Amino acid sequence: MPISKWKIKGIVDGFDECGCCGRRGLKRTVAMMPLDADGNEDGTAEDVVYYGTSCAATSLSWTQDKVTTTARATQAERDQRDAYARRMLSIYAPVESAPVRDKARVYYGHNHSQRDTGVKATEEVAKLLDKARATLADATTGPARPSRIEDFRRYVVISTSDDRISLVRRVPEEEAERQEQAAAAQRRADKIQGRLQVVAALAAESARDVAYADDLTREWNVKAWQAAHA
Known part of the structure; x- marks a missing residue:
C-alpha cells in the first residue's frame, strides 16, 4: 500500500479558503502536513496546507466522513495537549526562578512518587516548561497560544x-x-x-x-x- 503524502493535523475555522481548489467561504478547512517518502512529517507549520474536506478526501483517497472524523479527533487531541500545557505553565512557571528548595517542594508536592528517586526537580521543571511552551507555540492549526x-x-x-x-x-x-x-x-x-x-x-x-x-x-x-x- 502506498504511503500517504499527507497527515491530518486538525480542523480549523481560521482559514476559509481551500488551498487546493481555491474555493472560498468554507466553514472549516483541514490542516494537513506533508510527509516524506518514509511517512514522516516533512515540514513546519509554514508547510501545512488547508484544504476543504472534499479536496482533503481526494488527496488522501478517503471519504469525506473519514476526513472530518479524523480531523476532529486530531484537533481534540491537540486541544487536550494545549490544556495540559496551560496547567503545567500555570503551576510551574511561577517557580521557574524560585530558589531550588522552593522549586523542589512545589515539584515533589505534585509528583509524590518521584521524591527520593534521584529525579532532579529543577531539571524536570525545566523540561515541563519547555515542552509546554513548545506545545502552545505550535502554529499548525492556528496562531500560537498565550504562554507567558x-x-x-x-x-x-x-x-x-x-x-x-x-x-x-x-x-x-x-x-x-x-x-x-x-x-x-x-x-x-x-x-x-x-x-x-x-x-x-x-x-x-x-x-x-x-x-x-x-x-x-x-x-x-x-x-x-x-x-x-x-
Missing part, C-alpha cells in the same frame, strides 16, 4: 467546606466590576461556608489546579503575578 506569565489572568475560585471547587470566574478588567464581583463572591463563599481565593492562570481549568495546589505553589503564583504587573 504576563498572559496569566486572575480568577476567583470558591471552594466548598469539603474542598470541592464550586465556582471559577475570571476577574474583570474594570475596577468597579472587580469590586462588584469580589463582594458577590464573598457573599457566596460565606453562604456555603467555603473558601474564596484569587489565583492567576492561563485558563479557568488551570486556575482550578492552582487553587487545589499547596500553599507554596499559591504563594509563588501570587508573587509571579505581582512581579509581572509591577
Whole structure:
C-alpha cells in the first residue's frame, strides 16, 4: 500500500479558503502536513496546507466522513495537549526562578512518587516548561497560544467546606466590576461556608489546579503575578 503524502493535523475555522481548489467561504478547512517518502512529517507549520474536506478526501483517497472524523479527533487531541500545557505553565512557571528548595517542594508536592528517586526537580521543571511552551507555540492549526506569565489572568475560585471547587470566574478588567464581583463572591463563599481565593492562570481549568495546589505553589503564583504587573 502506498504511503500517504499527507497527515491530518486538525480542523480549523481560521482559514476559509481551500488551498487546493481555491474555493472560498468554507466553514472549516483541514490542516494537513506533508510527509516524506518514509511517512514522516516533512515540514513546519509554514508547510501545512488547508484544504476543504472534499479536496482533503481526494488527496488522501478517503471519504469525506473519514476526513472530518479524523480531523476532529486530531484537533481534540491537540486541544487536550494545549490544556495540559496551560496547567503545567500555570503551576510551574511561577517557580521557574524560585530558589531550588522552593522549586523542589512545589515539584515533589505534585509528583509524590518521584521524591527520593534521584529525579532532579529543577531539571524536570525545566523540561515541563519547555515542552509546554513548545506545545502552545505550535502554529499548525492556528496562531500560537498565550504562554507567558504576563498572559496569566486572575480568577476567583470558591471552594466548598469539603474542598470541592464550586465556582471559577475570571476577574474583570474594570475596577468597579472587580469590586462588584469580589463582594458577590464573598457573599457566596460565606453562604456555603467555603473558601474564596484569587489565583492567576492561563485558563479557568488551570486556575482550578492552582487553587487545589499547596500553599507554596499559591504563594509563588501570587508573587509571579505581582512581579509581572509591577
